[in-house]
Amino acid sequence: MSSATVGTRTDRATRRTSAGRRIKDPRSDKVLNIVMIVALLLFTTTIIYPFIYIISASVSNPTAVSSGEMWLWPIEPSLEAYRAVLDYPEIPRGFLNSLMYAGGSMLLGTFITTTGGYALSRSDLMGRNFFTLIFVFTMMFSGGMIPSYLVVRDLGLLNTPWAIIVPTAVSVWQLIVTRTFYQTTVPHELLETSRIDGASDFRFFVQIALPLSKPIIAVNLLLYGVGAWNSYFNALIYLTDSSLYPLQLVMRNILLENTFDPSKIAGIDPERIAAMQRLADQLKYALIIIASVPPLIAYPFVQKHFVKGMMIGSLKG
Structure with a gap:
């Protein structure tokens, strides 16, 4: 078997290994990215929602706030x-x-x-x-x-x-x-x-x-x-x-x-x-x-x- 043949097979194996890694790594990265995005969205929601709620409550009808009718957006807004x-x-x-x-x-x-x-x-x-x-x-x-x-x-x-x-x-x-x-x-x-x-x-x-x-x-x-x-x-x-x-x-x-x-x-x-x-x-x-x-x-x-x-x-x- 010539050295050229061995080199060709080695290159093919390397390409298959590299291709396998290229296929595998993006999948793991995609899963990790999805997990991180979901975690960040949940974390952001826990921060943003109370702030939006307070802003809405400050301009909503006090009765609607105390009764729980207002939970996100203002009701009967006023300053x-x-x-x-x-x-x-x-x-x-x-x-x-x-x-x-x-x-x-x-x-x-x-x-x-x-x-x-x-x-x-x-x-x-x-x-x-x-x-x-x-x-x-x-x-x-x-x-x-x-x-x-x-x-x-x-x-x-x-x-x-x-x-x-x-x-x-x-x-x-x-x-x-x-x-x-x-x-x-x-x-x-x-x-x-x-x-x-x-x-x-x-x-x-x-x-x-x-x-x-x-x-x-x-x-x-x-x-x-x-x-x-x-x-x-x-x-x-x-x-x-x-x-x-x-x-x-x-x-x-x-x-x-x-x-x-x-x-x-x-x-x-x-x-x-x-x-x-x-x-x-x-x-x-x-x-x-x-x-x-x-x-x-x-x-x-x-x-x-x-x-x-x-x-x-x-x-x-």
């Missing part, structure tokens, strides 16, 4: 609940307070986390492992609510916006993610090169490290902002002045304690108070939608950097 939100004095004030607290937490938290994470990423920092251990220790053990309250009180922060911003200024988890980001993104050789050119540590951080930090800065801004926006517990503990209440605490009072008082709405006749009571549930749905708008608006602008920063900062290193 009366949203008009009531604008007229209720505590809600716009709480919305502005939440914007102030979220903005302050974003700026202060991102500044401290970025500078601290960069410092911990430097191998020439004396006691770096010790400081890292101290930070990690606070993730497992804390003083508790009463000691924290006493510290805030003794610092004179009670009933001030700083009582909401300062205690949550640093997230240890974000600090560690930021440190890992700098360790994998800013090599030590780049620092040595800049030192040869006469750059100081501060100049290197400002002119070289920070421009490379857009992904992790986006991560910190979004996480600090969303965390502060959704928080109400610190305000419940540290604030007694209702004019400083964030929107989430106002929502809590309305949703859980049922403190919605229609008589506070300016220009309403007493005869309509009973009718406004029926709007209480509809107002709750409208508040949930209003509270969800700022994070939904902010996320698309930082999505690109957010995904990149999370992947580099949490999985590498």
